[in-house]
Amino acid sequence: MTDGKAERPQGRKPRRDADGLTEEEFLAGYDAGDYERPSVAADMVIFTVAGEKEENYRKLPKRSLRVLLVRRGGHPYLGCWALPGGFVRPNETAGEAAERELREETGVDRVYMEQLHTFSDVGRDPRTWVMSCAHMALVDSGELKVRAGDDAEHAAWFELTYRLKSESRERLDEGGMLHVRRCELRLTPVRSDGEEAGDPPTDGDELTAVVEHRRIRTNRASTEEYAIAGNKGLAFDHAKIVAMAVDRLRGRLEEGELALHLMPELFTLTELQQVYEAILDRELLKAAFRRKAEPLVEKTDQYTENAGHRPSRLYRRSREEWGDYS
Amino acid sequence: MTDGKAERPQGRKPRRDADGLTEEEFLAGYDAGDYERPSVAADMVIFTVAGEKEENYRKLPKRSLRVLLVRRGGHPYLGCWALPGGFVRPNETAGEAAERELREETGVDRVYMEQLHTFSDVGRDPRTWVMSCAHMALVDSGELKVRAGDDAEHAAWFELTYRLKSESRERLDEGGMLHVRRCELRLTPVRSDGEEAGDPPTDGDELTAVVEHRRIRTNRASTEEYAIAGNKGLAFDHAKIVAMAVDRLRGRLEEGELALHLMPELFTLTELQQVYEAILDRELLKAAFRRKAEPLVEKTDQYTENAGHRPSRLYRRSREEWGDYS
């Protein structure tokens, strides 16, 4: 993910510090001391969009946004579902740790991945001081073969909805403004995913959480924070992480390009539109969508077959355009 | 910044793990073990926009984007300039640590602040395993009273330019695409800042670095990374952090609202425009700018005086509109 060692600035002569040591000497004698240090975990919000087959041979399958969760086999939050993740090791970056986790959990390797946020609330892990450097990844559902974890934990896909439940704006006395959006996060386990017959993940059924997104804006300050206002079945502060990931995913969508990482090699524009709709949780107009999408994709000469209706042209992700960053 | 303890999910009965322990019993006997843990620092990219007085009584002062840096008084990188920062303590979040650092360094307290990214390259700190949870903050230059650090380090403002030097797109053999943008970061110390006579920070003069922003896009992967390609006078990987902060700042500007945090209580639209121009490093059209800005601000009935030209109306940040998040 990154480039090894920090660069040493050029053109400096060896300098000596207050103790008369050069940098080399200083480092040789350096003692890390025993300040308390946090454990840092890399947690992954792994998204995919997939749809079941439709009974009506003509209709297209509905597609839904899904996240991968892992059932906790030990305390704390025993039996709850959590984001896949693991501790960052001294010889890797947080991004590499996240990639490792992704690989272990899904078998998928090279996908879109982005660092989300580092969560460091005091007491977020009841065991000890643990920060979570959260990442999100987008995986084409075709690539997937979720393996139940080897460590007696079960991984499963959950359909995700994240909807605004209520919203309020309020003036504060000091002349500021408080804006609260209360959103409901609902995760329902996907039955048998088609692949891999075994291990029906059904257990407590649906996980739900209410996440408050509050923006406080006083005279010249401006804060934004997520808080968990209710939570059933999700471990730690992971409801907050998922909420932030969905918000980010939706935001990134507007910038184009990104949803392509959820698509297989070849796809139709309608499929791409469905992915957008599943993520944004609203319907889009066909004509407008196609206009926006066209510059991001590349025509092929292939068409779908046996669809029960007019065949549609297949596209692939365009390697030409990167959008124009000036 | 966040809401204390993680929420416990509701509606669960005490469960026992494989050892027959309840969660309470498990936590009571929990031993954190002695895995190696990283130190986590919170580093701050503190931005402001300010301008010197102009010799011509009629002309408006030019404004420039500035960052606060701190001179390192010890190894490693002795004598180099670094971002202000400090280690996160067990009883605070990374955000709180960053706020603390901001307060210590600038005396300013409640401003816009945002977490940027957590940098965890292996070897980024030659002493030991240190991650940096980087933040950026926007400070109205009127509020500032930079105090030279008490710990024998000097803090100083640097004018910042960050410009594209070269750019290349290249197809990879495997069908991917490599897009490299090479940008030059140039930091020139601001002479005497007007406030606080003492301590002219001039020393080695200008700091420069070249930061490569590479986006690799193979078949379905997509990576984005910053790398330092040259560096004079900046400690650690801080050139990378500053580069990312500027990119983020510019990106956020498009979304409106944000630049207001760099403004004093009352300001003219031209001043606001200058702030935009200083950050984006390009000129904007007046008419278009005013149209975009108007919804974000609130008219007052006050005007500038003694300007040597037509007085201009003063505005304040509007508390009404938050933009429309649907």
Added chain:
DNA sequence: TCAATAGTGTCTATGAGACAGTATGGT
């Protein structure tokens, strides 16, 4: 033939970019 989707054309409202024009206070 029909259900269901594929794909296109066009009208309108909105907003950005560009540029020219008028207004006004201080010296």
Added chain:
DNA sequence: ACCATACTGTCTCATAGACACTATTGA
């Protein structure tokens, strides 16, 4: 008077939203 800025008006063009229309398949 005149400089430098404040502020406004308007033209054009590109784009988003809305909606209607035609095209094409397999059962």
